Amino acid sequence: MNKQALIEKVNEALGGTKASAEKAVDTLIESIIDTLKKGGEVSIAGLGIFSTKERAARTARNPRTGDTVQVPAMRVPKFRAAKALKDSVK
Secondary structure, eight states, X not given: OOHHHHHHHHHHHHOSOHHHHHHHHHHHHHHHHHHHHTTOOEEETXXXXXXXXXXXXXXXXXXXXXXXXXXXXXXXXXXXXXXHHXXXXX
16 A cells, blocks of 8 residues: 555545645644654554664665765654554554
């Protein structure tokens, strides 16, 4: 499922126009991204928790040239699935 398919599902459930469904999906995604940028976490019952974690600086190797490269520390997104989601996928 991609974003367009998700918009169509929301439109079927809510009715109205496709533009309003697209705005609802975009608002949800933007809200999650904004919260993660601020260092917060988003918990959606039955789905899971979106959060960020710090990845330490490390030394990596360029597979093409074999040279070592320093990768700086960074914050990366993380998702932990809820038990209900895990159970429904089994």
